[in-house]
Amino acid sequence: MPGQDEAEVAASAPLERLAGLCRTPATPARLAAALAAPGDRAAAMAYLDQLVDAGLLVPVPPVGPQEADPLGRLAAWLRAGGESGLAAQVDEVADATRKFGAAGPRERTVLLALLRDRWTALMASAGRPAARGGPGAARAGRGRGGPAPGPCPTASSPPRTTRRCARSPPWPSCTTSGTWCAGPCATGSWPATAGAGSATPSGTSGPRRSRPGRTPSGTRS
Numbered sequence: 001m002p003g004q005d006e007a008e009v010a011a012s013a014p015l016e017r018l019a020g021l022c023r024t025p026a027t028p029a030r031l032a033a034a035l036a037a038p039g040d041r042a043a044a045m046a047y048l049d050q051l052v053d054a055g056l057l058v059p060v061p062p063v064g065p066q067e068a069d070p071l072g073r074l075a076a077w078l079r080a081g082g083e084s085g086l087a088a089q090v091d092e093v094a095d096a097t098r099k100f101g102a103a104g105p106r107e108r109t110v111l112l113a114l115l116r117d118r119w120t121a122l123m124a125s126a127g128r129p130a131a132r133g134g135p136g137a138a139r140a141g142r143g144r145g146g147p148a149p150g151p152c153p154t155a156s157s158p159p160r161t162t163r164r165c166a167r168s169p170p171w172p173s174c175t176t177s178g179t180w181c182a183g184p185c186a187t188g189s190w191p192a193t194a195g196a197g198s199a200t201p202s203g204t205s206g207p208r209r210s211r212p213g214r215t216p217s218g219t220r221s
Helices: 013-021 028-035 038-053 070-080 084-102 105-125 135-140 192-197
Strands: none
Touching: 013 028, 028 038, 070 084, 084 105
8 A cells, every 4th residue: 555664575385375365354373274284383373473573464454444334344354254143243233223324213212222232242242242331332322412421329329419400301311220221210310420410300390409408309318
């Protein structure tokens, strides 16, 4: 590519063989297995290590930063490497993503849940399971504008007062585990650690401040 360093080496049978193998996705171990018999794998790996040190064999991302269809390109790359199962899961994510743009508000809620489930399944199949309630799940359900509220307090949580209301209904709601969902907030308020955006319960006419010495539910602490 223009602007990148280039190195020239004499053509040899191993290099030509390696160039042909690199036309499809391959790990160093797979390349070594294709280049040498089982008894010579160590020598093949040493040869590949020399090429890596010389900058002649480099890892390449399967999808470029300006790719118009990154999920489609990723699925094709996986199929070329024999990972048809993962490729099918990527296709499912791509299909739900395409539908999201033309969907209405209610359909988008369903598609968000579907995308979350499909991404979770895909990452688990790829050996990188997402943590429950991790940043990916929260990011998918986060509303526009302002800081995201924290998890709703459970019945066993200590009382926590609210501060300022910087949101207007409807707000993104949450479960007691901290993951995002579409249902109403069971307790009606968020903890003060939400920053400037702790809110009044859904259905009230506007912002309000909690009185000192009172819990979010209105009982005296």
